[in-house]
Amino acid sequence: MQFTGRYQGYNLQKFQKDLIAGIVVGIVAIPLGMAFAIASGVGPEYGLYTVIVAGILISLLGGSKYQIGGPTGAFVPILFAIVMQYGFENLLVAGFMAGVMLVLFGVFKLGKIMKFVPKPVIVGFTAGIAVLIFSEQIAHFLGLRDIQKHESFILNIAEIGKKIGTFNLYSILIAGRSRLPIFSVCAISKSMKALSSTLRKSARRSEPLICTASSSRELLWPFCCYQPG
Structure with a gap:
């Protein structure tokens, strides 16, 4: 069977390599998507659904045969803020709108404008997200109970300080x-x-x-x- 277009030269040997790569990505992406869903303020099952559906769509409709799709932690603070302020239903609306914008960016080939974004902005954005994600895991690491999540970073740190006495030694040992x-x-x-x-x-x-x-x-x-x- 001969393939044409982007699949030209594709054979059983390459399929076996793709299958192994897919299994490895799945092993990493499934628990990672569930963890990001919890960090975003929704149930872990939504992360599982997203990883499966998005992975299939990216593989079928992606623009390159070498690309890999998976969950990213950069969206956790953004999604969490939307859930806290507008609720889960409006998060679905925001996700749909973001998808439409990405399609339009691809149709009109606007991705090249990203080169005009200054590097300090990208580095600062990434570093800020890393700090937020790290701070959100402190309560889970210590096993703190009755923690209320806030939109503000300072309020979340203050909340951890208030409930520091509820730490769980077994949680710390398991995490360590x-x-x-x-x-x-x-x-x-x-x-x-x-x-x-x-x-x-x-x-x-x-x-x-x-x-x-x-x-x-x-x-x-x-x-x-x-x-x-």
């Missing part, structure tokens, strides 16, 4: 234990990189010594060695 593999992998990765860098530097500084030979009448057997600099 889940961090250990991550920290261990990071430490091992840094050690391996440092070792690899040291070996490369030693190899570049190495100088060959003069080869010596041992003779037994007519037989010569050279022994060449290298000494690190």
Whole structure:
């Protein structure tokens, strides 16, 4: 079976690779989407629905055969603010309007105007979202009870301070234990990189010594060695 267009040259071997890639992305995207749904103030089932439906639509209607779609944490504070102020029903309306805008941007090829957005704006936006997401997980890490969520970052931090006495030791232990593999992998990765860098530097500084030979009448057997600099 021969494919044309964007699928030209597609075969069973590439399908197997795509299948493995899809399984890996699904393993990461499904729990991540559920976590982002909870952080956005809605039920985890909505994150599951979104990951499945959006993943299928992106795969079928995407503009590139190499793209990967998945949930992003950048929208968590935005979605949470909409849910808090306008409710879940209006969140669906806002999502539909955003989709229409994206379609129009694609039709009129307006994506190139993003290059005019200053880099400090993008960096500040991303860093601010990272701080917000981190602060929202403090209460879950400590296992605090009866936490009320607010739109303001300062009010949320003050709420955590008020309920700090309701911490749960088991929640802290479980959360801390889940961090250990991550920290261990990071430490091992840094050690391996440092070792690899040291070996490369030693190899570049190495100088060959003069080869010596041992003779037994007519037989010569050279022994060449290298000494690190």
